[in-house]
Amino acid sequence: MEVQSVPLGSVTVGAASWRDGTVRSVRRAERLVRDTRAGAATALSRPQTTSASVTVPGSAEDTTPELTTPGENDKRTGSGKDENSPTPTRPRTTTTLRWCCPRPAGGAPFPGTGLREACAGASVAAAGGYMRAVRRVEAELRAQAGRVTQEALRLQRERNLLEQTLRSLRSHLGINRSSTTHRTRRDARESVCDGADELLQSERRELLRLKQELEETLSSTLTQLQSLSLSSRRLLACASERVLVLELLPLSGSGKTRGLPGTTPTGPYTPECKEALDSSSSSMKQSQLLRQTIRQKLSSALLRQRAVQQTVNDGLVKKVAETVSLQQSLAVMCGATRQALYRKQREMDLILHSHGRAQGPESSGDVQSREKLDRPLVQVYHRHPGTQLPEAAQLIQGSAVLARCLSSRQAEFDRLRRSSALLHSDLQRKSSAAAVDCALLRMRRRNVDKRAVPVFLQQDALRSSTALSCAQ
Structure with missing residues (x-):
């Protein structure tokens, strides 16, 4: 069922600020419905965030100016891009685990009943490897x-x-x-x-x-x-x-x-x-x-x-x-x-x-007679001078x-x-x-x-x- 905004009457009786606040609330709700229906197709393939914000009606967060796209600003104010308008941001996920969970009737994705078992299995596989x-x-x-x-x-x-x-x-x-x-x-x-x-x-x-x-x-x-x-x-x-x-x-x-x-300090x-x-x-x-x-x-x-x-x-x-x-x-x-x-x-x-x-x-008594120098022959021979034997x-x-x-x-x-x-x-x-x-x-x-x-x-x-x- 598609929600459509009801056109306002041409006669303006109430104050402008009173009317503008209501219009902003209506447009904010219309945009949220449209964004929720457009993101339901990709919710299963996109990892979920680890943080979420809850807005209580009537709180200070609800009184902040609405976040609009540049086209809507131009259509509403009739002017160009507003440099002071904030840009919507989406928090990033811190895990790479994909949950295989059914899509509910309302269209919003949520973890299945086997989330703890899947986390425990992933942990066991990581530890085993x-x-x-x-x-x-x-x-x-x-x-x-x-x-x-x-x-x-x-x-x-x-x-x-x-x-x-x-x-x-x-x-x-x-x-x-x-x-x-x-x-x-x-x-x-x-x-x-x-x-x-x-x-x-x-x-x-x-x-x-x-x-x-x-x-x-x-x-x-x-x-x-x-x-x-x-x-x-x-x-x-x-x-x-x-x-x-x-x-x-x-x-x-x-x-x-x-x-x-591979070499890693913590591997x-x-x-x-x-x-x-x-x-x-x-x-x-x-x-x-x-x-x-x-x-x-x-x-x-x-x-x-x-x-x-x-x-x-x-x-x-x-x-x-x-x-x-x-x-x-x-x-x-x-x-x-x-x-x-x-x-x-x-x-x-x-x-x-x-x-x-x-x-x-050695003894003269042993000298033979023929060896003695005083034998008669030698004495007779010596009578002449110069006759020496x-x-x-x-x-x-x-x-x-x-x-x-x-x-x-x-x-x-x-x-x-x-x-x-x-x-x-x-x-x-x-x-x-x-x-x-x-x-x-x-x-x-x-x-x-x-x-x-x-x-x-x-x-x-x-x-x-x-x-x-x-x-x-």
Whole structure:
């Protein structure tokens, strides 16, 4: 039923203000009826407002000037648009929930009887979706924490290998120190710095250099392990914080992740979780690179350690061979000197016997008659002047020559004896030096514990050395 306004009579009796107030009331009611009927078609598709105003007849709100459209103003006043006339506004909704409610007979929309159930269902759906998203984030965090833990275990094994290699280096440094001390037990004449001592010093420098490099690598490994442990703790802390809203979800299906949601400060995937995942990924990459570096350094250290040890052992073997060669030469020369001494002793005995025969008997009673200078033949021969027999002069000269030969042979004999003594002492020193070097070599070969380094590292180092030798 359409409401129409009744035309007023042409005769005006009442006051103008009285009539205008009534006309305004009628037009306001007519406009409200028309607006209500026009908005009934779109009431179901437009969200309802959360606020409403109720006007009590006769109140102060009812006495306010009516809100009219510009066309009505123009028609009523007969003039253009009024700048001071207020513009009607409609409050906006604060929710996006659409209510499926029937339209009443009067045409005004209102919520249906299932509003609370619809709100509760929407809340359950929102909470379930949020929990599932949180479950995906929590599963990813815990999986990443597991990967970080596995990487930490692998890095820990490399750390153990580093410590074993360092213990091996320290034991080799102790062997080098004891080798240097052991070589001081030689004779003072044999303690001259030689090639073996230089090799031991170079071995010590190389071992100290290797020890410093591996200690720096071990320090980097410990720092990386701390970083991995911190990343694991952060991931588990984020996962524990995320799991606070998962008490009502079943445990099954937690590993089925379909990707992570977007990063929002108040959403399932917070920036803290993203930062923890990114930092753990970078720590894992650094750990993998560090493990490769550790394995390369371990192989290089084993190769260098074995090379310098083999060099020192070869040097000691050469020194022992040189000492044994000199020892053999000394033994041969000692035999030759001893033979010369015996020969010189026999010669001296002969010269001494000849000198004694030339001197004659010790007692005048043992002088034979033919050797006496006062025998009758010599006395008769001396009666003429200038007739002296050469017997006495020749005997004197012969005795003097024999005495000189005896003294020279005695000097040669003394020199041979001193030389023989020196040769014997040098032979003894060489023998003791060779014994010291041989004992040192045996000690080095015995104390090098190859089990201190794992077998697979030794095999890797052996393969590397073989490939390097083939390439050379």
